[in-house]
Amino acid sequence: MIKWQINYRLRLMLWGILFISPTICFFIIFKYGPMLWAMWLSFTAYDMVSTPKFIGLYNYSSIFQDPTFIQSLENTLLYIVVAPAAITVVSLGLAMAINTKVRGARIFMSSMFLTNILPILACCLIWRFLFHPHGLVNQLLNPLGFGRIDWLTNQYTAMPAIIIVTVWRFAPYFMLVFLAGLLAIPNEIYEAAAIDGSTGTSRFWYITLPLIAPIMFFIIVVSSLLCARIFLFPYIITGGGPGGATRVLSLLIYETGFFYMKMGRAAAVSVVLFVIVMVLTIIQMRAFAKTEEH
């Protein structure tokens, strides 16, 4: 009767391992394997036709001297700093607007969330039309005194256009997270402050803001992770232009690998992007670990 002699705990352990093993195998094959391969590839020159040629650090030294790469890196970093900040501010504003006792707030909230449900490609196409010189954006800005702005063909307005689309798409999503945080603040705190004679603005700065600071930090980091990976917005709306003004790293990876067929070089750029994402993820995990302690 060996079945009964097998340790109960051992049996459970094996079941646990069984449950998790398909997923672990999957990640080894489709995540870790490729990443290691990318690192190896980054030290080679490979065009898919001939065999990979080992060239050491050449790809890295080459890209860091390449103005196109530097521009992509700058674009990505600029985007990672500005877009999450804008998203955070706007989504907090939206959350506070919804969090008032206004009739039908829930309907408004769900309607805003549509921007996040809309297929992302539809979002890109719509905004490509809206930012056209004759498009809706200029039509709305005209009566306000703005002249015709060539949003997508002017190197100074192209990135802001992409940022606007990004905020439009993600602010309502993060609004929900802020809302959860705002709702968690007990009313008694506000009532106590009101008794002490605090006004609206001081209520915000001294009560609301400190209490949602952890969530705010979390949102900043998560949205930067999203922004580090961004591909579709610049690809569809501006094609990375004008003059590479909106070419971000993921776009450069795609172009280098699948347009110029320089797989090794593309892999090197991928590693750079990976480092950026890794830093942001570690920050996020630390922040999350802190909240787990509550």
Next chain:
Amino acid sequence: MEWVGMLPLAALTFLIVLPIIWMISTSFQASEKAYQLTTEWIPSVWHPENYPNALTRWPFPRYFLNSAIISVSVMLGNLIFCTLAGYGLAKYRFPGDKILLLLILSTLMLPMEVTLVPTFLLIHKLGWLNSYKGIAGPILIDAFGVFLMRQFIMRIPSEYIEAARIDGAGEFGILWRIILPQCKPALATLAIFAFRDSWDQFIWPLVAVSADEYRTFPLGLVRFSEDFANPPNEQMAIAVLATIPVVLVFWILQRSLRTGFTLTGLKG
């Protein structure tokens, strides 16, 4: 406050939703209107034939079918494997379980944008390019799903499980009869996000597919939009059609969504 605040809030919402209204309005207009200097919000002449025209001009029914197959597969893949792994991590102790959790979570650092080139080479070597398994395979399981299910299942009291074991239930039986019924909000959340994300998938199918019969609708729509002979209004018609399935999925599962959302944190 109740009624007074409603007007500015409605105006704000309207402004935010305006592009979507534009999309719907444009999809019913004639093709000359898209670049006009003023927008005609309610079409003076309705052109519902944009829809069947767009669908027949390019093989969009096929594209939508491909997208549906991929999205449903990815949704199921996530539901099955994330639940299994989440359950294993939540309720079982074995050597290395903490490390494996960290390992799984760290794959969040390896999004498709970073692993694009090697994943392509891998699928190429497997001969899976231009096939459903090639498209759905690399995106079948997401670490977020594992994490979501783990966090959720951790909250289920272990007493239920131990009691069931004492009663002689098998491990799969426990999962099926005790854990799963209590997981409905989390499962709904997972299903929605997995479906939505794979419905939106672009960069991977872009690279994994070159044969037209396997294109997903985003790929088809982009090529459609790049062909200048194709009217913008028909592009919007396709966009509207593409929105409907996702809205449906959200609407059906949205009640469960609210519970599951705030439990864990975030996903991209």
